[in-house]
Amino acid sequence: MTTDPAYRSKWLSIVGIGEDGLEGLNPVGRSLLSLASVIVGGERHLAMLPPEDRREKLLWTSPLQDSIQEIIRRRGQGVCVLASGDPMCYGIGVTLTRYIPLEEMTIIPSPSTFSLACSRLGWSLGEVETLSLCGRPPALLHGVLYPGAKLLVLSADAQTPAIASQILTDRGFGESPITVLEHLGGTRERHIQGIANRWDFTDIADLNVIAITCLSSNPLTLPPRLPGLPDSAYQHDGQLTKRQVRAVTLAALAPLPGQLLWDVGAGCGSIGIEWMRCDRRCQSIAIEHHPTRLQYIADNATALGTPHLKIVAGKAPLALQDLPQPDAIFIGGGITTPDLLETCWSALGEGGRLVSNTVTVESELILLQWHRKLGGELIRLSIQKAEPVGKFLGWKAMAPVTQWAVVKGS
CATH class of the missing domain: 3.30.950.10 (Tetrapyrrole methylase, C-terminal domain)
Structure with missing residues (x-):
């Protein structure tokens, strides 16, 4: 987002108002409001203006995008947006900075709630x-x-x-x-x-x-904050990346705040959910075609505090078209699907990470071929659990998981 040379002046002001109303504005806020020719706000904010104020008023509408476009359409005029408290604390200021360069606006906060x-x-x-x-x-x-x-x-x-x-x-x-x-x-x-x-x-x-x-x-x-939640935290039909493997997988995916994950063949959604639990700014898209599992994903995301998990119903790679570019991709199944790996690899930008887990020989052969071509790390995870054998305990092995992790451009 760049500033148009024709609008280098700060034509937009965002002024935070406290419960004490316009009387509580500091001199800068008062000046910006008085100089504006267009005033934007909610019903409560606009009602604070005196009845004789005949300047143009814009009331926030739903969807909010329509109001933002009305503000942008008045670019170059003196527009003042009235907000509650600190506009940059879960406020309208955060939204507007995504559409209008900061160089074109002045933000005057009041104390946040x-x-x-x-x-x-x-x-x-x-x-x-x-x-x-x-x-x-x-x-x-x-x-x-x-x-x-x-x-x-x-x-x-x-x-x-x-x-x-x-x-x-x-x-x-x-x-x-x-x-x-x-x-x-x-x-x-x-x-x-x-x-x-x-x-x-x-x-x-x-x-x-x-x-x-x-x-x-x-x-x-309570479920812990770190990756590797107990399997019992999820509703599932068996299509679940098991706890220990899940923890290793999230470590390989290496989530950072604000990054986006594609969870391809999401099953019950465990990888995408735990990616988002790493930081509230992390985003994830779960791609799954099975109707029952789609419901599991939605229910698990709600129960575990990640209701903003985006769910895409469909089969990859077709369902991956038009999705925003990911920072990381996890493929938990379906690696033998034609063009799936090619599509996922092409979607990643430089520095993007791809992690795939497999349990079949046929899938392992595909990962081996890609490992030879692109490098990365190829490991096998073998986990055994102590379970009763008569009056004693014995070791029962889980199916070994082969994992390939690679960073694009490394």
């Missing part, structure tokens, strides 16, 4: 898990639950605290203290305190943030 909440609670913001459920699935909460965690959750509306309380209770965190902080920084500020499994408050403002201290009645049942 999270900063204000920490000041009321005496919490260190650097030690808090933050999450927004505004326009996002509540299942994201599953991904940040652990004993002792301090959570700050931006609510979508007045019902969000009750939804969060139910999730906490269902996951064994029913005794967790909850504080709902309404209208932070304004004259109507109010704090409501309760316990998750006894939460029965209904008179709650839509504008609120939830503070949670996670207390677990059975912390041993």
